[in-house]
Amino acid sequence: MPDLANSRTAHSLLQLMWLASPALPIGGFSYSEGLEAAIEAGLVHDEASAADWLVHQLHLTQTRSDIAVIAQAIPAWRAGDDARVQALNDWVLVTRETSELRLQSEQMGQSLVAWLRNQHPGNVAVDTLAQLSGRTPSYPVAFALAASLTGAPLADCLLSYAFGWAENMVQAAIKAVPLGQSAGQRILARLASEIPAAVQAASLLENNERTAFSPMLAILSARHEHQYSRIFRS
Template identity: 30%
Template sequence: MSAGSQTQALLRLMAWMSPAFPIGGFAYSGGLERAVHDRVVIDARGLRSWLATLLRHGSFWNDAVLFCEAWRRHEDQQALQEVAELGLALAGSAERHFETLSLGKAFVAGAQAWPSEVFARLPRDLPFPVAVGAVAGAHGVAVSDALAAYLQAGLSQAVSAAIRLGACGQTEGVAILAGIEQDVLDTVTQAAQSTLDDLGTATVQAEICSLRHETQHSRLFRS
């Protein structure tokens, strides 16, 4: 890939992962709101541990595996259908299912500003990581760069949610993002070599928080 093509790919990646991209990601917390409500996460230290655990063993890890599979199989319509169905089936709660499905659909709608044949191959219903992975692959964005940006955007959104929930301050939130960089890099490296056999989580408390958020009376976020 030429220097010009690399720069173009970077620009597209930055646009897709920008907070201004019209997917409404600011409306979701992935169960974090309930974790703060139940005092499972009470401060910056707890938030850092929560996010690192999700990266290694939770929803971020599954997202990374699905992302890489979609990136590799972006030219295979049947494979994309299968990985999309699997990704939706892995959602641990109704709200997590709604979150990833809504973000996936919104991402595809926005990303069509950059024409590509991949949109004709994508299923109508697909989870967010499958949507981003397939589109990034079709546009020639390196999988490591694309996945790193995807994970960083997800972590940034979680930190932003935590700030609004009062679990940490802005300076602490930035420090968490700086401190978790190596975890992101390690996850990217492992996920790039993964297969669908590597899917799986061990974050029971996070799943419980997501389930309990569905019945929370007063809340700021949709998940």
């Protein structure tokens, strides 16, 4: 029987599960990333439409943007390439198409920095993240550092991020549509079946192939900023 008490693999896996957990104190539960505005506009109204919306968002926005950034930022953190990390962080912040989407990335990034400082006091890379040339640390770049410190393989780190995103978004759908817990689990199962392909696609993107072009999401997010009744911050 393997010695799990001294297994590096077990330690890395537990760290990734921790990073993916909704209990991580970074505020992910308070954002719907445009879903609430889609519900207000009648684009999402039941289990099927919520599942379709989230699957499309996974492939069209997360895969081509945040997961792709994390796929490139983890090797940069592990190589100590601060200039590359800075460039990726800058790209994330300047490509957020609305103020609330940028504020989400900044708030969650700063919260993750605080968590990392608590977990890894005195870590040079964490200090570097907190002082990115006048820029606020973005969440994808902060997550990339947290994942890189687990020592886990890149693919596992990306799967962890994607599942954590999916779980938060399903919880948002359950609250805002609203849906029952069983419906939420069916949506999460569908997302889980789509995540490996999304992660594979993101890991193969070249630097000039990343994109944050999601016009419908940008319009809905801009509308959400002035939505009369809402429970989420994005």
